[in-house]
Amino acid sequence: MRGVYTVFRKELADHFSSYRFLILFALITMVSLIMVYMAGMGLREALEGAVKPKFVFLMLFTSTGALFSLSQFVAFFGPLIGLVIGFDAINRERSTGTLSKLVSQPIYRDAIINGKFLAGVATIAIMLTSIALMISGLGILILGVVPGIDEILRVVFYLLISLFYISFWLGVAILFSVLFRSIATSALASVALWIFFSFFVTLGANVLANALVPMEKDATTVEQVIKHVRTQKALSLLSPMVLYTDSTSVIIDPMKKSTRSLMLVGPLEELSLSRFQNPLPLSQSLLVVFPYIAVLVAITLVCFGITYAVFMLQEIRAL
Amino acid sequence: MAEDKIILETQNLTKRYGQILAVDGLSLQVQAGEIFGFLGPNGAGKTTTILMLLGLTQPTGGRVRVCGFDPTREAIQVKRRVGYLPEHLGFYEDMTARENLRYVSRLNGIPEETAGPRIEEALQTVGLPDDGDRRVGEFSRGMRQRLGIAEVLIKDPQLVILDEPTLGLDPDASNRIIGLIEELSRAKGITVLFSSHHLHQVQKISDRIGIMIRGRMVAVGTIDQLAQEKLGIGKETYTLEELYLKYFQEA
Ligand SMILES: Nc1ncnc2c1ncn2[C@@H]1O[C@H](COP(=O)(O)OP(=O)(O)OP(=O)(O)O)[C@@H](O)[C@H]1O
Ligand SMILES: [Mg+2]
Numbered sequence: 001m002r003g004v005y006t007v008f009r010k011e012l013a014d015h016f017s018s019y020r021f022l023i024l025f026a027l028i029t030m031v032s033l034i035m036v037y038m039a040g041m042g043l044r045e046a047l048e049g050a051v052k053p054k055f056v057f058l059m060l061f062t063s064t065g066a067l068f069s070l071s072q073f074v075a076f077f078g079p080l081i082g083l084v085i086g087f088d089a090i091n092r093e094r095s096t097g098t099l100s101k102l103v104s105q106p107i108y109r110d111a112i113i114n115g116k117f118l119a120g121v122a123t124i125a126i127m128l129t130s131i132a133l134m135i136s137g138l139g140i141l142i143l144g145v146v147p148g149i150d151e152i153l154r155v156v157f158y159l160l161i162s163l164f165y166i167s168f169w170l171g172v173a174i175l176f177s178v179l180f181r182s183i184a185t186s187a188l189a190s191v192a193l194w195i196f197f198s199f200f201v202t203l204g205a206n207v208l209a210n211a212l213v214p215m216e217k218d219a220t221t222v223e224q225v226i227k228h229v230r231t232q233k234a235l236s237l238l239s240p241m242v243l244y245t246d247s248t249s250v251i252i253d254p255m256k257k258s259t260r261s262l263m264l265v266g267p268l269e270e271l272s273l274s275r276f277q278n279p280l281p282l283s284q285s286l287l288v289v290f291p292y293i294a295v296l297v298a299i300t301l302v303c304f305g306i307t308y309a310v311f312m313l314q315e316i317r318a319l
Numbered sequence: 320m321a322e323d324k325i326i327l328e329t330q331n332l333t334k335r336y337g338q339i340l341a342v343d344g345l346s347l348q349v350q351a352g353e354i355f356g357f358l359g360p361n362g363a364g365k366t367t368t369i370l371m372l373l374g375l376t377q378p379t380g381g382r383v384r385v386c387g388f389d390p391t392r393e394a395i396q397v398k399r400r401v402g403y404l405p406e407h408l409g410f411y412e413d414m415t416a417r418e419n420l421r422y423v424s425r426l427n428g429i430p431e432e433t434a435g436p437r438i439e440e441a442l443q444t445v446g447l448p449d450d451g452d453r454r455v456g457e458f459s460r461g462m463r464q465r466l467g468i469a470e471v472l473i474k475d476p477q478l479v480i481l482d483e484p485t486l487g488l489d490p491d492a493s494n495r496i497i498g499l500i501e502e503l504s505r506a507k508g509i510t511v512l513f514s515s516h517h518l519h520q521v522q523k524i525s526d527r528i529g530i531m532i533r534g535r536m537v538a539v540g541t542i543d544q545l546a547q548e549k550l551g552i553g554k555e556t557y558t559l560e561e562l563y564l565k566y567f568q569e570a
Binding site: 002003096097101103105107108315316 | 401405408427
């Protein structure tokens with residue numbers, strides 16, 4: 001425990017004094033403020049003269065003002081935060097020779113990994129929280145509504161799931177920094193994996209579903225369509241990004257009652273529909289996404305397991 | 320003096336890397352309080368042996384006990400008692416010398432109140448009393464080596480293992496490091512095991528030496544003993560150089 005805490009403290013101080021963190025933070029703040037501004041303006045225009053629906057505040061996160069909504073943005077680029085923070089965690093120390101020193105001190109080796117991981121998680125958490133506060137401030141200014149307690153809680157859970165999601169990628173980056181001695185290689189490998197899981201798995205799920213459950217143009221029965229969609233869905237769950245977007249969309253949108261996305265309604269239709277529907281209570285929303293979060297945590301743990309297994313018995317030679 | 324007390328012991332210690340037998344059946348004993356010089360040409364297996372003594376790599380076979388513990392299974396106990404100076408030592412370049420020492424002392428669980436004076440003492444001992452607040456990135460090779468020794472001293476070790484402590488130092492700096500090692504060992508009774516290629520320095524301070532060639536320890540003993548055995552000549556008429564070359568040619 002002492003080891004973990006000592007490493008944690010040092011790494012956290014390192015993060016906050018690094019240019020890497022500053023640049024990352026500035027970039028993300030800028031982008032999210034712009035996106036929320038666009039979303040807010042779009043919403044204000046759309047709601048001009050109309051009665052404000054419930055949960056307008058949460059729409060800041062889901063409505064697409066510019067190209068993306070904020071939650072889509074986090075889904076795509078959030079992993080990069082984890083990767084940038086972790087890709088050189090172990091191999092940099094190895095190449096500067098400090099790893100030899102670290103492992104010859106009376107601490108367990110996993111304390112080094114845990115300390116570094118927790119410092120990364122804390123950094124991400126602080127980053128996310130401060131950005132969420134800024135966004136909320138801006139949102140309140142633009143929309144002129146104050147979020148209710150339920151909305152605030154939903155934002156908190158949204159942040160928490162985002163933290164899990166980004167931490168998974170941090171874990172991946174740390175694993176690669178143990179596996180690869182070269183910093184450039186581990187950076188490249190983690191970016192490659194990110195692209196693979198975020199883009200190719202969703203595309204691949206389509207292709208595979210088409211191959212497994214082909215949908216002929218003429219003879220498409222309802223059963224076939226459902227089967228097709230189910231297959232595609234199951235395959236795309238291999239992607240952490242899909243896990244994340246599915247679970248956050250339920251949390252952030254109380255009208256959404258399942259993670260299925262087979263409903264085709266336009267944004268305005270949805271708005272008017274929402275007037276006749278009752279929102280899902282937060283506890284029910286959480287129940288819907290719980291399995292997704294569990295899977296997210298589970299794959300993070302698997303990642304850790306591999307990291308430990310590799311690092312524990314690895315020879316640490318000063319080079 | 321705690322003679323006969325064995326602080327480090329290996330039995331038939333072996334390390335194999337694929338085809339290469341880096342360390343081949345090493346059996347060695349080092350007594351508490353002595354200075355043991357570890358010689359051998361490049362690639363002999365010195366560093367590999369040292370890594371196994373510290374549990375930084377797994378032996379392929381054989382037994383090791385350091386300070387009464389098994390480095391593979393009781394690594395923490397060993398690391399609490401043994402100070403290690405790696406062959407190529409690294410520091411956190413953006414941190415000052417004091418901050419580097421502070422980090423090591425925290426990792427060793429030394430309470431903050433004792434750590435402060437200990438850090439000052441260590442800096443004093445290695446001759447860096449005025450450089451504590453400079454960034455290590457600015458340090459010369461010699462200063463880094465001294466700082467490395469200071470880090471080893473912070474944990475108040477029973478045994479220190481130094482892998483080529485004079486690597487890349489000029490003659491004057493390396494003499495001073497060697498002098499420092501001797502002084503520490505004699506003053507505090509710390510056992511020292513160090514590897515080096517500077518034979519005259521090894522001769523100057525070692526109580527006993529071991530010569531390792533291609534993974535095998537070909538000779539262990541006091542320099543006098545070995546000279547008697549190998550060259551058949553008495554005290555003061557040989558240099559370690561001649562002795563070393565003789566073993567080297569035979570192997
Ligand atoms: N990770 C490794 N994989 C394969 N072979 C290795 C590995 N590490 C070391 N060796 C081999 O083991 C042998 C012993 O290496 P070691 O570093 O212990 O030598 P050394 O005595 O410390 O040499 P030097 O004086 O150059 O430091 C060498 O032949 C080296 O090539
Ligand atoms: Mg060596």
